[in-house]
Amino acid sequence: MDLLFVTSSTALVMAVAGTLQSAGHTVDVASDAQQLDGALLSERAFGEADADVQRVRRDYDAVLLDDLTDTELMGRLERLLRSRADDSGDGSDNNVPGASRPLPKIALLATPSMPRGREQTSRYAISDPASPLHPAVTINKPFSDTELLSYIELLSPDHAGTNGPALLIHGDLTLDTHAQRAYYRSTSRPIALSPREYSALEALIRADGRFLSFDDLSRLVFGDGVGFAEQHAVMATTLYSLTRKMRRMGFFITQRGHEYRIR
Known part of the structure; x- marks a missing residue:
């Protein structure tokens, strides 16, 4: 440009x-x-x-x-x-x-x-x-x-x-919400995230520092058509793996009871 x-x-x-x-x-x-x-x-x-x-x-x-x-x-x-x-x-x-x-x-x-x-x-x-x-x-x-x-x-x-692309920017994280890809520091190579991990990350970044409940995150990731037991187990695994990946890049998903936010 x-x-x-x-x-x-x-x-x-x-x-x-x-x-x-x-x-x-x-x-x-x-x-x-x-x-x-x-x-x-x-x-x-x-x-x-x-x-x-x-x-x-x-x-x-x-x-x-x-x-x-x-x-x-x-x-x-x-x-x-x-x-x-x-x-x-x-x-x-x-x-x-x-x-x-x-x-x-x-x-x-x-x-x-x-x-x-x-x-x-x-x-x-x-x-x-x-x-x-x-x-x-x-x-x-x-x-x-x-x-x-x-x-x-x-x-x-x-x-x-x-x-x-519609971009969400959070520090060194950039999310392309159209392509549903997340980038760290450079937009040349996306972070390896599953579709559920990406959806959870986008929801947390859109919250702009506010805590989201586990149930709210589940609805944003899965919608309302998934059985509660299956949804709960998969969402817990998704948050665990996403937390580990974000921590490697210096971003922390913090938990307060059954609520989560990214800083």
């Missing part, structure tokens, strides 16, 4: 850009207005006073936006993307000859606890659904390389629409 990373943090550039480039993505970085103009504006518009009303030079698949980016730089990015949308209608018609591609999707790198005085100014446009800076995905800091790459995969044009 062709990506633009907008941030004022040199340290974040080194960490994020390196990870994305090692995964085969092309990454341009904009840390100031000059770099942003160089990445987005046409050669004719670059440096002109009316540059904001010109179309962008190249189409990025996505823009990674650090929420601690300088507010002036963030504002300029919004204006440039908004002017492109104005130039091409709604920026979403790929079937009209000559029409530009849709606006790049935004992946927001979000700081859970914003520094005092920054939250309102840095998110003035991000929270507006009509803004070109409104995120398609939000990646909360700190994040692992696997989380970053999994979220970026969600924005890939190859995965657009209903045929693309």
Whole structure:
């Protein structure tokens, strides 16, 4: 994918850009207005006073936006993307000859606890659904390389629409819910799980840290049409084997009485 990373943090550039480039993505970085103009504006518009009303030079698949980016730089990015949308209608018609591609999707790198005085100014446009800076995905800091790459995969044009994978991300675990496969750290090779183990793992991850009862897990894995005795024995075996496999990767399925959760 062709990506633009907008941030004022040199340290974040080194960490994020390196990870994305090692995964085969092309990454341009904009840390100031000059770099942003160089990445987005046409050669004719670059440096002109009316540059904001010109179309962008190249189409990025996505823009990674650090929420601690300088507010002036963030504002300029919004204006440039908004002017492109104005130039091409709604920026979403790929079937009209000559029409530009849709606006790049935004992946927001979000700081859970914003520094005092920054939250309102840095998110003035991000929270507006009509803004070109409104995120398609939000990646909360700190994040692992696997989380970053999994979220970026969600924005890939190859995965657009209903045929693309629906991903669940839990630390270094990534679940493709369409293919019913689970991955650890890399999406190149799935974890060896039985269908029942996968279903139990997906249910636990969807619970997002909440405890699920043994009976709830059984219904989610088997449905309501299996005999209780057979269901209970097989579910117990499934949870035992899944717990062992997850522990090898540093994930723990904890039990509280007859309730379970994954951490």
